[in-house]
Amino acid sequence: MGASVGRVLQGNGHEVLWASEGRSAATHERAQAFRDASSIRELVREVDVVFSVCPPHAALDVARAVQGFDGIYVDGNAISPMRAREVAALHPRFVDGGIVGGPPDEPGTTLYLSGAEAATIAALCSGSNLEPRVIVDASAVKMVYAAWSKGTAAMLLAIREVAQRLGVEEEWRLATPELAEPLARAERASATKGWRWIGEMEEIAETFAAVGQPAGFHRAAAEVYRAS
Amino acid sequence: MGASVGRVLQGNGHEVLWASEGRSAATHERAQAFRDASSIRELVREVDVVFSVCPPHAALDVARAVQGFDGIYVDGNAISPMRAREVAALHPRFVDGGIVGGPPDEPGTTLYLSGAEAATIAALCSGSNLEPRVIVDASAVKMVYAAWSKGTAAMLLAIREVAQRLGVEEEWRLATPELAEPLARAERASATKGWRWIGEMEEIAETFAAVGQPAGFHRAAAEVYRAS
Known part of the structure; x- marks a missing residue:
């Protein structure tokens, strides 16, 4: 799902980075279209937005791994509203996201977005296969x-x-x-x-x-x- | 459901009895087409088959209420196979039943039946809206x-x-x-x-x-x- 979201953003003219450090050969394969920032520490220095798209049990760990990042942090994971608040507490510019549908290689997937900067994130993928929808509570x-x-x-x-x-x-x-x-x-x-x-x-x-x-x-x- | 099953049996030429003792006006209304044996004690003296069709939590109580009955006892309730065995322990000529579908006032309802005398019970409603089906484990x-x-x-x-x-x-x-x-x-x-x-x-x-x-x-x- 993450790689497919990355391709959507890339297709909309945005540069997409990833961090290869400690990641598997399969992830390398999936991320080959993106620029490798090598480490997460390096990556957060360069980007304006971090998208977290991972299995829900890892959502909080991912959020902690980029703590201190001052751009917009989008959690696009299937987590409870309570867990989303825990993530929000780590990232002042938090946007809650929820993806409904398959990987957006084809049309028919919705990215629900909530939070003060939700519209900024919606704009990043507008007109793509990942249809943004700003609502009150994405999670x-x-x-x-x-x-x-x-x-x-x-x-x-x-x-x-x-x-x-x-x-x-x-x-x-x-x-x-x-x-x-x-x-x-x-x-x-x-x-x-x-x-x-x-x-x-x-x-x-x-x-x-x-x-x-x-x-x-x-x-x-x-x-x-x-x-x- | 019970009254509707009674009407099916009646429609197939069988006499249907019920026991009015202690029952509500609504039950009286539903049972008016059947002969009133007054008490359960009286009823079991007259009939060859007892059909139990009741909410599942009452299935065991109903089975106990007619303990000693020596005809075929059909439990047509939505009970577990384990509960069915408890009922079977009370009635030597036990037939396990399971009704799938609405009240058989219209076609489309199946009466699953299991046990040594299942075929006898199946014959009672054959050709009716209550389609009998003898299988290995009705419950x-x-x-x-x-x-x-x-x-x-x-x-x-x-x-x-x-x-x-x-x-x-x-x-x-x-x-x-x-x-x-x-x-x-x-x-x-x-x-x-x-x-x-x-x-x-x-x-x-x-x-x-x-x-x-x-x-x-x-x-x-x-x-x-x-x-x-």
């Missing part, structure tokens, strides 16, 4: 959006597992032909991306609990993705 | 079937609540137009039938736990229906 929208898509996929995987273990999988599939396609999709997605959704499900669970709604749906979903 | 199929329909409805209600409390309900609805119709359906259903689903969600949670899958989805769903 909240991301949480309730992903709560359904990834929460129901996990529930479906768990149901299939229960049906299998009780010896009624075939009968269940016969009774629910409308679930064949979503189940196949959930199986494919969890096999490749499930590990990244564990943290996201936990962020959603905490978001639910914070407003007095049951956290159990998404704690269970995290368990399913942990097992996948 | 298991009912559990995994309802896990999805009522589990996702509860999740959707919880998400709407979270979106509302975080002030992003409108934005969430804009981002998920495909959920408008299922949400409206979930709202209508939970307002009228939610209380009956609390026990069903708990039976499903126990079924999941029994085979090592997360119980949290349906414990959370029970919480949602408890609050509805």
Whole structure:
């Protein structure tokens, strides 16, 4: 997702930097279109904006790694509104972001943005495949959006597992032909991306609990993705 | 559901009895087409088959109330396979049932049946709106079937609540137009039938736990229906 967002910004005429220090060969491969600032320390000296796009469990660590940066810090991660406030506390010029949709190599992805400088960030990608949308609480929208898509996929995987273990999988599939396609999709997605959704499900669970709604749906979903 | 099942059996030429003792005016109204045996004690003396169709939390109490009955006892309730075994222990001629679909006043409802005398029960409603289907584990199929329909409805209600409390309900609805119709359906259903689903969600949670899958989805769903 991060590399694809970088390409969008580059395509809009902005220079995109990355820091190769300590990163894998796969990341090198993905980042080859961008200028290598070598270290994060070096990178933050040169850029006006930092985009954090990473698995949610790493969001706070990434924010800490660039603490002291005085440009705009955009957290584009699937984190709870509470976690977003923790990140905001580290970066005075904080913009909360939430990406809904696949990597913006194609149209159909929205970048929700909130905060005093949200419009500045929106302008960076306007007219691109990453459609900016300035709203009141980007993290909240991301949480309730992903709560359904990834929460129901996990529930479906768990149901299939229960049906299998009780010896009624075939009968269940016969009774629910409308679930064949979503189940196949959930199986494919969890096999490749499930590990990244564990943290996201936990962020959603905490978001639910914070407003007095049951956290159990998404704690269970995290368990399913942990097992996948 | 019970009255509708009674009408199906009646329509197939069988005599249907009920016991009015201690029952509400609303139940009287629903049961008016059936012969009143007055008490349960009287009823079990006269009938060959007892059908239990009640909210799941009452299934065991109903089974206990007719203990000693020597005909076929059909439990048609949304109970876990473990609970079904508890009921089976009370009735030697036990047939496990699971109803999938609405009240069989119209076609499209399936009565799953399991057990040594399942075929006898299937014959009672063959050719009716209540389509019998003899399988290996009726309760298991009912559990995994309802896990999805009522589990996702509860999740959707919880998400709407979270979106509302975080002030992003409108934005969430804009981002998920495909959920408008299922949400409206979930709202209508939970307002009228939610209380009956609390026990069903708990039976499903126990079924999941029994085979090592997360119980949290349906414990959370029970919480949602408890609050509805």
